[in-house]
Amino acid sequence: MKVWxxxxxxxxxxxxxxxxxxxxxxxxxxxxxxxxEVGGSAGVLVSIMLLAGGxxxxxxxxxxxxxxxxxxxxxxxxGALFGLTMAGSYADLNIWGGWCLICAVLxxxxxxxxxxxxxxxxxxxxxxxxxxx
Numbered sequence: 001m002k003v004w005x006x007x008x009x010x011x012x013x014x015x016x017x018x019x020x021x022x023x024x025x026x027x028x029x030x031x032x033x034x035x036x037e038v039g040g041s042a043g044v045l046v047s048i049m050l051l052a053g054g055x056x057x058x059x060x061x062x063x064x065x066x067x068x069x070x071x072x073x074x075x076x077x078x079g080a081l082f083g084l085t086m087a088g089s090y091a092d093l094n095i096w097g098g099w100c101l102i103c104a105v106l107x108x109x110x111x112x113x114x115x116x117x118x119x120x121x122x123x124x125x126x127x128x129x130x131x132x133x
Contacts, residue, residue, distance in 0.1 A: 001110040005061035005072075008103050012054030019047035019096050026090040039090030042082050046096050049079030053103060069107045076104035 020043075027040020053075035060068025083097020 001106075001113060002061045004106060005057045005110075008106070009054040009057035009061070012050045012057065012099075012103065015096065015099065016047050016051040016054065019043055019050060019093075022090070022092055023047055026093075030088075035089075037088035037090070038086055039088035039093055042086035042088075043090060043093050043096070046079045046083040046093060046100065049075050049082065049100060050096070053079065053100070057103070057107075066111050069111045072107040073104050076100040076107065080104055 023040050023043025023046070025040075026043055030037045030040050053072055056068060056071050056075060060072070077100070079100035080097045083093045083100060087093035087097070
């Protein structure tokens with residue numbers, strides 16, 4: 001899961017830029033057409049959640065505890081909630097909300113996965129090969 005956290009963090013930071021530009025354009029279009037939709041504002045919130053979730057994902061990829069995973073679940077979960085419920089005519093926001101949902105679910109899965117015990121086998125082999133003098 002370390003690799004997934006790094007990759008999803010980097011992709012989320014890149015997606016932040018894309019979503020922010022799209023949201024600004026959608027918000028401007030909503031304002032000029034006076035249609036009362038909030039897709040542009042919701043996109044800005046989703047992009048902020050993408051940036052924060054990406055940074056936290058990269059920062060906690062090597063941590064042993066579950067605090068980082070819980071933070072990732074909350075950040076991406078909020079991004080998914082905003083993106084999937086407030087998209088309106090800004091249909092791309094459903095895609096970015098789906099990405100947030102995928103990242104939140106995988107962070108939840110990583111809480112319940114146990115890390116492999118690679119060091120246990122190395123320690124027993126090192127103890128058996130030593131010559132007692």
